[in-house]
Amino acid sequence: MSLEGKLALVTGSGRGIGRATALKLASEGADIIVNFFRHREAAEKTAKDIEALGVKAEVIRANIGDPAKIDDMFNTIATKFGHLDILINNAASGVGRPIMDIDAKAWDWTMDINAKAALLCSQRAAKLMEGRGGKIISVSSLGSFLVLPTYTIVGVSKAALEALTRYLAIEFAPKNICVNTVAASAVETEALKFYIKEGLIKDSRQATPAGRMVLPEDVANVIAFLCSEEAFMIRGQTIIVDGGTSVGLSALIGGGTD
Numbered sequence: 613m614s615l616e617g618k619l620a621l622v623t624g625s626g627r628g629i630g631r632a633t634a635l636k637l638a639s640e641g642a643d644i645i646v647n648f649f650r651h652r653e654a655a656e657k658t659a660k661d662i663e664a665l666g667v668k669a670e671v672i673r674a675n676i677g678d679p680a681k682i683d684d685m686f687n688t689i690a691t692k693f694g695h696l697d698i699l700i701n702n703a704a705s706g707v708g709r710p711i712m713d714i715d716a717k718a719w720d721w722t723m724d725i726n727a728k729a730a731l732l733c734s735q736r737a738a739k740l741m742e743g744r745g746g747k748i749i750s751v752s753s754l755g756s757f758l759v760l761p762t763y764t765i766v767g768v769s770k771a772a773l774e775a776l777t778r779y780l781a782i783e784f785a786p787k788n789i790c791v792n793t794v795a796a797s798a799v800e801t802e803a804l805k806f807y808i809k810e811g812l813i814k815d816s817r818q819a820t821p822a823g824r825m826v827l828p829e830d831v832a833n834v835i836a837f838l839c840s841e842e843a844f845m846i847r848g849q850t851i852i853v854d855g856g857t858s859v860g861l862s863a864l865i866g867g868g869t870d
């Protein structure tokens with residue numbers, strides 16, 4: 613697999629899965645645009661680590677929950693580079709609440725960042741991919757089809773993201789753009805530490821059939837594969853990276869395998 617000469621935008625790539633994905637794509641030869649919102653230092657560290665791999669990195673601040681900021685980000689990319697080959701819709705946020713405590717503001721905040729931004733970024737990316745084709749990969753979670761405590765809005769936003777993936781895959785196929793999603797179970801990141809601390813998720817190390825938790829790099833590896841020409845015939849799919857959690861009943865009910 614080589615992504616040499618490709619230009620990739622990874623939203624939310626200062627930390628976590630986004631950072632791991634940016635580094636993986638860079639290690640395959642792609643130049644990377646590192647998007648961040650609140651943590652500039654982390655984004656600049658990611659950019660530095662990318663450059664150490666011998667490719668170029670550009671850092672762009674944009675709150676992808678704000679359509680005007682998405683436009684600003686893509687205007688900058690259009691002016692500076694004039695094209696884009698890969699878009700990774702990774703950045704996400706969310707309000708964790710029981711259903712009766714969900715209000716319109718929490719719903720809109722979560723849906724804007726996790727679902728609407730993927731549509732708006734994909735539309736702008738498709739224009740920059742015109743005449744050269746491209747890859748659009750989004751990052752989802754098992755909460756799109758499994759029910760997790762207080763995860764309602766995020767789960768619904770991820771279900772929307774996966775449905776959007778299918779529609780984009782068909783409508784963008786004539787533009788030679790491959791669209792897919794990677795859905796992970798609990799991944800060892802800052803976000804997960806928050807969920808474990810709040811008691812919303814158990815430490816699922818022993819309950820994962822593969823024997824360890826999913827790492828950001830596990831997700832990044834599958835994203836990178838979907839960005840390669842080897843994955844050309846995979847379209848509109850949600851590929852699950854969970855070490856077997858979603859098909860192992862013992863994992864779901866919290867038991868081990870022995």
Ligand SMILES: NC(=O)c1ccc[n+]([C@@H]2O[C@H](COP(=O)([O-])OP(=O)(O)OC[C@H]3O[C@@H](n4cnc5c(N)ncnc54)[C@H](OP(=O)(O)O)[C@@H]3O)[C@@H](O)[C@H]2O)c1
Pocket residue numbers: 623624625626627628629630647648649650651652654674675676677701702703704705725751752753754795796797798799800801802803804
């Ligand atoms: N961790 C898990 O267990 C898990 C499991 C399944 C799926 N996922 C999915 O994987 C993706 C990455 O999650 P993660 O765990 O790596 O998250 P994380 O460590 O919490 O990082 C979130 C990233 O998103 C960025 N971000 C948040 N809101 C943003 C906004 N409005 N505009 C631009 N960037 C924004 C953050 O940037 P700043 O820091 O600069 O604000 C940060 O880089 C998400 O789509 C998440 O739903 C995670």
